[in-house]
Amino acid sequence: xxxxxxxxxxxxxxxxxxxxxxxxxxxxxxxxxxxxxxxxxxxxxxxxxxxxxxxxxxxxxxxxxxxxxxxxxxxxxxxxxxxxxxxxxxxxxxxxxxxxxxxxxxxxxxxxxxxxxxxxxxxxxxxxxxxxxxxxxxxxxxxxxxxxxxxxxxxxxxxxxxxxxxxxxxxxxxxxxxxxxxxxxxxxxxxxxxxxxxxxxxxxxxxxxxxxxxxxxxxxxxxxxxxxxxxxxxxxxxxxxxxxxxxxxxxxxxxxxxxxxxxxxxxxxxx
Numbered sequence: 001x002x003x004x005x006x007x008x009x010x011x012x013x014x015x016x017x018x019x020x021x022x023x024x025x026x027x028x029x030x031x032x033x034x035x036x037x038x039x040x041x042x043x044x045x046x047x048x049x050x051x052x053x054x055x056x057x058x059x060x061x062x063x064x065x066x067x068x069x070x071x072x073x074x075x076x077x078x079x080x081x082x083x084x085x086x087x088x089x090x091x092x093x094x095x096x097x098x099x100x101x102x103x104x105x106x107x108x109x110x111x112x113x114x115x116x117x118x119x120x121x122x123x124x125x126x127x128x129x130x131x132x133x134x135x136x137x138x139x140x141x142x143x144x145x146x147x148x149x150x151x152x153x154x155x156x157x158x159x160x161x162x163x164x165x166x167x168x169x170x171x172x173x174x175x176x177x178x179x180x181x182x183x184x185x186x187x188x189x190x191x192x193x194x195x196x197x198x199x200x201x202x203x204x205x206x207x208x209x210x211x212x213x214x215x216x217x218x219x220x221x222x223x224x225x226x227x228x229x230x231x232x233x234x235x236x237x238x239x240x241x242x243x244x245x246x247x248x249x250x251x252x253x254x255x256x257x258x259x260x261x262x263x264x265x266x267x268x269x270x271x
Contacts, residue, residue, distance in 0.1 A: 001126045001133070004160040005029075010119030012106035019113050023149035027198065030153050032143055035232040036162040038067035038134045045245045045253040066091055069245070070133035071254025072125070072155070074118045074140075075262035077269055081105055084269060085121035086262035088254065089131050095257070100265045101125040111171065112146045115154040122155055135233075136163040137245065137254040141171050142230035142238070144191055144206040147198050156231025163230030164238040165206075166255055170226050172196040173205050182217035183210035183224055188239050191226065207239045211246045222250055 003009070008026050010019075034040075043066070068091045075084045083105050089097045101124030107117050115122075122138075141150030142165030150171070156163030176190040183189070189208040193199035206228030214220045229238045245252035251259065 001129050001159060001161075003123065003158045005158050008154065008158050009123070010116045010154060012116050012120070014116070016110070016113070019116055020147060023112075023145075023147040023154070024198070026154060026157050027148040030143075030148065030157050030230075031232045032148075032229045032234060033232075034234050034237050036134065040237055040241055040244075043067060043069065043241070043244055045247040067134035068096065068131055069254050070129070070136045071252075071256070071258035072122060072136055072138040073255050073258035073262045074121065075259075075266040076105065077266060082269060083118050083121040084262050084266045085118065085125040086258045086265055087125045087129055088257040088261055089129060089133055090254070090257075091131070097129060097131050098261055099125050099128040100261065101128060102265070102269055114140060115149075115151040118151060119154055122151070123158065126155070126159060133161060135241070136161050136230070137242070137252055138163055138165050138230060139167075139255045139259065141165045141167045141226070142206065142228035143199070143235070144171055144173055144226055144228040146172050146196060148205065150228070150230070152228070152230030160231075162232040164233055164241060165228045165230050166242060166252060167226040167228075168223070170208075175208055176204075179208060179224075182221040183208070183213065184217075185210055185213040186243065190235075191228070204235050206235050209239050209242060211242070211252070212248070212250045225250070 070089045086100045103121035138152040142152035152165030173191040187210045190204045191206045193203040210224045227239045
């Protein structure tokens, strides 16, 4: 799968100001509304391993084909000098393809500029993918980003592919209500833009989503996920889809499987 908008390639050789300007330009063309061809109610997940998962179809996609969901995750070698990007693509009850790419990391981790550190490996992995995904679920942020252009948005816009970001920590914005109490399983709380985000104040840029929780969270609890639209998916639908793709684990199956595969490849690269 090749980039539709190569002008947004995450060049690590740019200055920080140039990177931020590129992200602003990218966010200006990103679509944070539903603009995809598959039926979002057609997909749910049951737990599998890194080579097999089941996406059960509750009803057929309009064109008769179940959607292809690509989980995307990254890992780094022990010295931090190489990024491993893994993609696990599933369709209609089985993993149809696993691909990966290994690229050098040319810059250190800088909050808000993750795609310039990892994006090259992600795009190389997509170029190795022979199936055309209908949706990408990316480990990282989408619109929950200082300039509304996290790695899920960067990848989604470059490929013109519906994409969702699923992060483990909140980068920016603020919850619309208090999170002092641990959320029950299935709960969601809007993340809205504040003065740390370029979106208008109060814009819903994603959700805190409690994908899993223990029966007594006061004694033992699971931290929530931070779900945001990357491209061609709305904030509400992004969270709905992540909920459908979770199968008893904290992470949605697409990124859980990609995470496992990335660790597998990292071990091989390390050897």
